[in-house]
Amino acid sequence: DAGVTQSPTHLIKTRGQQVTLRCSPKSGHDTVSWYQQALGQGPQFIFQYYEEEERQRGNFPDRFSGHQFPNYSSELNVNALLLGDSALYLCASSPRGTAGTYSSYEQYFGPGTRLTVT
Amino acid sequence: AQSVTQLGSHVSVSEGALVLLRCNYSSSVPPYLFWYVQYPNQGLQLLLKYTSAATLVKGINGFEAEFKKSETSFHLTKPSAHMSDAAEYFCAVSGGGNQFYFGTGTSLTVIP
Numbered sequence: 001d002a003g004v005t006q007s008p009t010h011l012i013k014t015r016g017q018q019v020t021l022r023c024s025p026k027s028g029h030d031t032v033s034w035y036q037q038a039l040g041q042g043p044q045f046i047f048q049y050y051e052e053e054e055r056q057r058g059n060f061p062d063r064f065s066g067h068q069f070p071n072y073s074s075e076l077n078v079n080a081l082l083l084g085d086s087a088l089y090l091c092a093s094s095p096r097g098t099a100g101t102y103s104s105y106e107q108y109f110g111p112g113t114r115l116t117v118t
Numbered sequence: 119a120q121s122v123t124q125l126g127s128h129v130s131v132s133e134g135a136l137v138l139l140r141c142n143y144s145s146s147v148p149p150y151l152f153w154y155v156q157y158p159n160q161g162l163q164l165l166l167k168y169t170s171a172a173t174l175v176k177g178i179n180g181f182e183a184e185f186k187k188s189e190t191s192f193h194l195t196k197p198s199a200h201m202s203d204a205a206e207y208f209c210a211v212s213g214g215g216n217q218f219y220f221g222t223g224t225s226l227t228v229i230p
Contacts, residue, residue, distance in 0.1 A: 004161075033217070042208050042220035043162070056217055090161055092218075106152055107218055109161040 002027065004110035006091050012116045013081050021076040021113045025093030032074040033107060034066060035090040043090055049074050081117045088112040120145045120213045122192075124221035132229045137181075137196040139224045141209035144190065150212040151192045153183055156223075157205045165207075168192060179203070204228045 005024045013019050025032050031050045035043035045058035049068035068074045072093075078085055092107035125140040143149050150169055154162040166177025173185045179202075183194045192209060209221045 035218075035220075040223075042210075042222045043218075045217050045219070048217060058217075092162075106164045106167055109154075109163070111161040114159075 004091055004093050004108050006089075006110040006113050008113060009111070010114045010116075012118060014118055015081055015083060017081050017117075018077065018079045019081060019115060021078075021089050021091075021115070022073065023076070023091030023093075023110060024073045025091075026108045029093035029095050029108070030072045031094045032068060032072065033092045033094070034074070034076045035092065036060070037088040037090055037112070039087070046076070078115075083117050086115060086117045088114050120147075120149065120211045120219050122151075122209045122211050122219060122221040124207075124209050124224050126224055127222065128225045128227070130227040130229060131199045133201055134198050137194070137199045137203065137226065139194040139207050139209075139226065141183075141192045141194065141221060142190050143192060143209075143211050145211055151183075151185065152210045152212070152218070153177065153181070153192075153194050154208045154210060154220075155205050156208065162208065165194070199226075199228045201228050201230060 003026050007022045033048040034046040037043040046060050047054050048056040052068045063079045065077045090112045091110045094105050094107050121144045123142045131137055152167045153165040155165050156162050165181050166175045168175050168185045176182045181196045183192050185192050207224045210218045213219055
């Protein structure tokens, strides 16, 4: 059973460019969350997708957007990249039925995409 | 609102010594609490979770944590550190809608 997968592994972009990161959730999971982890910090919640819609959003600007496909995979898009967007971007998935709930289900994390903005 | 605070950004222990990583939480509802470990250049792996079934929770790799409501704490312990335990450890609390709030992490160094 494949866990959460993310692509690409590493990415280098220039300020002002746009980037798309991809995530496939664990089998049996339909909810995908994205986190940004800056160097030396804990992951910060960006947003969560369920049934192809953004359900929750953290304190991130509109430059951060996403999409979820019918097969539950997801994309994170960042426009007008800033140096401060350099970070490890983590995708996490959780089981069917947990979206929008206050539950004890853990989130399963992918290995992340390391984005460097120069 | 939910949040966690991890005391001590860096902890060093000798191999074979007790590991104690501290986490205090703030939650407006009965909390669900988690400990994750992150090895260099990898994602997060769940060590254990508290779901209100038992206050002492046992996880993988010999780790355990005790939920203490009176102290709003969920400290992570391991009786005897191993070199392979060197990693970054994150405490997290589940918010509404299964959104996770993470602490800033504790880097564990194991000295041979």
